[in-house]
Amino acid sequence: MLLPTHLIVLGASAGGMPALTHLMGQLPATLPAAVLVVQHLAPDSSGEALAARLAAHSALTCQLATHLAPLRAGHVYLAPPDRHMLVKENRVLVTRGPRENNFRPSIDALFRSAAVAYGPNVVGVVLTGMLHDGTAGLDFVKRCGGMAVVQDPHEAEFPSMPESALQSVAIDYVAPLNQMGALLAELVGAPAATPFLIPPDLQLEAAIAERVVGNTDEINSLGRQVPLTCPDCGGALWELPQGRVLRFRCHTGHSFTADSLLDRSRQSLEETLWVALRMMEERRNLLTSMASRGEGQWSVQQEERVEEIKAHINRLREFLLSGLNSADDIAAS
Numbered sequence: 001m002l003l004p005t006h007l008i009v010l011g012a013s014a015g016g017m018p019a020l021t022h023l024m025g026q027l028p029a030t031l032p033a034a035v036l037v038v039q040h041l042a043p044d045s046s047g048e049a050l051a052a053r054l055a056a057h058s059a060l061t062c063q064l065a066t067h068l069a070p071l072r073a074g075h076v077y078l079a080p081p082d083r084h085m086l087v088k089e090n091r092v093l094v095t096r097g098p099r100e101n102n103f104r105p106s107i108d109a110l111f112r113s114a115a116v117a118y119g120p121n122v123v124g125v126v127l128t129g130m131l132h133d134g135t136a137g138l139d140f141v142k143r144c145g146g147m148a149v150v151q152d153p154h155e156a157e158f159p160s161m162p163e164s165a166l167q168s169v170a171i172d173y174v175a176p177l178n179q180m181g182a183l184l185a186e187l188v189g190a191p192a193a194t195p196f197l198i199p200p201d202l203q204l205e206a207a208i209a210e211r212v213v214g215n216t217d218e219i220n221s222l223g224r225q226v227p228l229t230c231p232d233c234g235g236a237l238w239e240l241p242q243g244r245v246l247r248f249r250c251h252t253g254h255s256f257t258a259d260s261l262l263d264r265s266r267q268s269l270e271e272t273l274w275v276a277l278r279m280m281e282e283r284r285n286l287l288t289s290m291a292s293r294g295e296g297q298w299s300v301q302q303e304e305r306v307e308e309i310k311a312h313i314n315r316l317r318e319f320l321l322s323g324l325n326s327a328d329d330i331a332a333s
Contacts, residue, residue, distance in 0.1 A: 004033050004071055005032045005073070005188070006034075006122065006123065007033060007035075007036060007071075007114050007123070008033050008123045009123070010036070011107030011110070011125070012126075013128070013129025013130055013131070013133065013161060014130045014158040016127055017039060018157070019127045019151065020039060020054060020127070021053060021057040022178070023181055024057050024058035024060065025057045026178075027184065027185060029074060030074065031188065032074075033073060033188040034071045034075050034076075036076075036077045037054075038079045038105045038110050041079075041082075045081045047079075051064045054076060055076075060074050060075060061075045061076065062076040063075065064077075064078050067092070067094040069092045070091055070092075071087070071090045071091060079105035080105070082096065082105075083095065083096055083105055084100075084104055084105050084109045084110070086109060087110070087116075096212075097209055097212040098212070098233075098252055099254060100255040100256075101133040101136075101256055102232075102256075102263075107126070107137050109137075111124050111134070111136075111138065112140040112206055113209060113210075115144035115202065116198050116202050120145030120196045121146070122146035123141075123146060123187050124146060124148050125180070125184070126151065126162055126165050127156065127161070128158045129158055129162075130160045131263065134165060135168050135245055136243070136245040136247055138150075138165050139168065139169045139244050139245045140202055142170060143243055144198055144199070145196035147172045147187055148165070148170070148171045148172050149173045149184070150166060150175075151175065151176070151180065155176050155177065164259065169245070201240070204221065204222060214253060215251060219249065219250075219251045220238070222242075230252070230254050231265055231267075231268050232252075232254045233254060235250040235252055238250070238251075245257055276316065277317060284306055284309045284310060288302075291303045
């Protein structure tokens with residue numbers, strides 16, 4: 001079996017499996033590239049069933065990625081559930097490293113390692129999905145000389161991921177799904193490009209991902225520490241200035257675009273407010289019990305405190321139930 005001249009790296013989330021099966025059916029068996037796919041999956045989902053579904057619609061050899069599997073032209077590798085899929089030289093790495101953009105497997109993690117390994121011979125593709133995973137990944141691909149492709153968001157079942165990429169990265173091609181197979185076959189049918197100078201920061205980040213964790217000296221060389229904490233582990237965050245997409249990461253390995261960090265912090269704050277509501281209701285119940293057993297002035301004071309905390313509870317409950325669309329809603333309240 002031949003080594004691939006190119007890599008096609010595909011990322012999809014919500015609505016991804018129908019889009020992927022349609023796209024796989026368009027790619028020829030003689031494709032000179034290996035295709036690596038990250039589809040966001042539940043940790044307990046069956047990766048084998050999804051690989052079989054892709055195989056049923058494709059002339060390519062489709063398989064669930066295994067650690068150290070050799071890359072082969074005409075083969076499709078699907079990232080296993082709850083595992084990152086990376087590229088190292090001409091092999092696939094499967095790791096359980098820290099989440100990136102709140103996902104494992106992460107599209108960004110795959111795209112970065114592929115871009116570092118294959119440079120200008122990588123085509124990165126973002127399909128339908130919600131939120132922002134894949135945006136920074138396409139920026140990595142572009143910084144290493146590769147090509148960036150997104151599904152036309154007007155036809156994507158969930159357009160958030162293609163739209164996010166279009167807003168932040170110089171995308172080379174925006175294509176409807178039924179034309180994407182021919183486009184990808186044309187792009188990887190060109191002769192392999194000459195070696196490209198890979199940015200040192202991406203080389204270091206790819207090496208950290210392969211080892212699962214880094215250290216503070218390495219992260220200090222990538223960016224500057226900022227007064228923010230990682231929502232996943234509580235550690236310090238560093239702002240990474242390279243590239244067109246603002247990103248943050250901790251020395252443990254969690255990584256976020258600014259948009260995904262904002263969304264994750266909103267979720268954490270909302271969870272904290274629900275806990276605060278529960279504690280306030282428990283305090284109200286305790287004060288009510290104390291007031292019912294008191295006499296005279298003490299009872300009056302307790303009842304006043306109960307009424308005061310009821311007002312706080314009602315305000316907080318109304319705020320939470322009205323829906324939180326962004327962290328700015330919370331800050332403005």
